[in-house]
Amino acid sequence: MMRIAINGMGRIGRLLFRRLIDSNEVELVAVNDIMDADNLAYLLKYDSIYGTFAGNITHKPGALVANGKEVKALQQQHPYLLPWKDLQVDVVLECSGQFSNRAAAEQHIKAGARRVLLSTTGSNDIPLLVYGFNQHALTKEETIISPGGCMTNCSTHILYILNAIGIKSVQCNILHSYTSRQELVDAPHKQFRRGRAAAEAIIPVEIDLQQSLERLLPTMKDKIASVSTRVPVANGALADFTIQLQHETTREEINKLFSTAAKNDYKGIIEYTEDPLVSLDIKGNTHSCVIDGTLTSVIGNHVKLIAWFDNEYGFTTRMIDWLGLMK
Template identity: 65%
Template sequence: MRIAINGMGRIGRLLFRRLMDQSEHQLIAVNDIMETDNLAYLLKYDSLYGTLQESVVAEGNNLICGSKKVVALKEANAENLPWKALDIDIVLECSGRYTSKEGAEVHLKAGAKKVLLSTTGSSEIPLMIYGYNHHQLTKDTPIVAPGGCMTNCTTHVLYILNAIGIESAQINILHSYTSRQQLVDTWHKQFRRGRAAAESIIPVEIDLHVSLERLMPVLKDKVMATSTRVPVTNGAMADFSIQLKEAVSAADINARFKKAAVNEYKGILDYTEDPLVSADIKGNRNSCLIDGTLTSVVGKQVKIIAWFDNEYGFTSRMLDWLDYWKKVMN
């Protein structure tokens, strides 16, 4: 698979790093408007995941990482990207600018065969969560929205618990601060997002429930979610308060997740009874890690806590998508 990345923010750069270790997929090109030497620096040195062992240098219009060479483009308009000339199989759209069907199709018009978003995308694009409904992918599917880190965490938890029956679900995602927040107080249309990210616990508006209802129509008008940004640089904790149709024990709930972790959800969902904190989740490949020590039940109301690395876990699913798409295309 010949891969290109459009947008070299947090997700794009982490995908670059991880693709350098793969032989079954070849990263051919990246595109971002930042200076190539600055991009090389940010790929080499990362405040969360440490320094790459391989050297990363900018040489003309290329990035040299160890023995591998990647074309480095600086095109502001995706319509002008040379995907056809570079024979690109899949573009990983990580810029956040081309998330509508019309926008993502720009990459197809530029010559790419397929497009994988790094977010949920608009309603016209198939929303497929790896491990849940990825089997719906066909050779003829040109664009896929794989959800985001929060969707990938919550979908699996809700699906497993809906085997018992869900009356209602409230989800609060305690999430590390992101680049869409501010270092110091400033203007933002969502007032709270304009406050200094490292100084406060900040509730922010999210539309996670819309995605969950798309994926599981049975939950329509039964689920709501919010996100609370906290002053840490990495990691997230999903706090589920779920009213079930039947009374169950905490031991029964945990047994269901333990079973899923070693069977159909292995590598996607995991289970632990270690006394974790958010720092322990850095670099975890799973979409969610159920913390069995924090499962509790009052009557039919269940409290579930799931940890996830919002960057590493999500890029792990994007890499899973590349492997699966390769099989489907062949």
């Protein structure tokens, strides 16, 4: 059984813990975070988005105990000092956000881990592989992998499918729940808008989605613009695509394209719906994107396409899918 460790117990790290602790496919052997173990156990047990942990979780010196399974709890700031060799760790889920370039992520390899799976888009010297799109490019020799971020996992499939018709340009606005990279009260921040009170305003923020999409879809270079608008909700996102196609189309043609994809090649990755959803309805959804056919609109060759996604649950589902490929 594959032995897994998690470095960084923020939102993604804790959700992965909850989802992997009872897995029959992998064994979660250790977590690492600088927070105190009692605080970590509390945050694992009580979650404001996904509710109370379904089971028992306690802590003791150097370990967490969840549903009778003991997981070593470490508090090491430097990954190269972690006991991955002694623990025979196969894959480290690097969820701290601090070690996303090759030199930094390789500290886990030097510590004895066989492979590292980031929880974000890494630097350009790390392969960017989106599950459901180019996962076949994974080789046994590659030790560090970026699965992209939640926005990249949503957008890549949509643009790839539409590019079969031919895309002239695309403007993408991700209406996204606020995150830990924003402030709850006004405070200094190098991106001034991120320093404004997240629960009190609609806040446009800079993102690197355009660069990620151009890496994955090089024929789309200089055709993509993107922004994320943070809204005062704690979970969920709505991706708003305004696309100029090479040819005129119809609302029916676009919806059929995605409903067919969702049933066939992209089953489990894309979902298609014509239910009148709101963001709360996406909580816990495992898909990378949920195309809302009720909101598709077309004027000539101009298309408005709307997709929902759970920025935490959908993305951790893809990370778990990656573990299945990394055996």
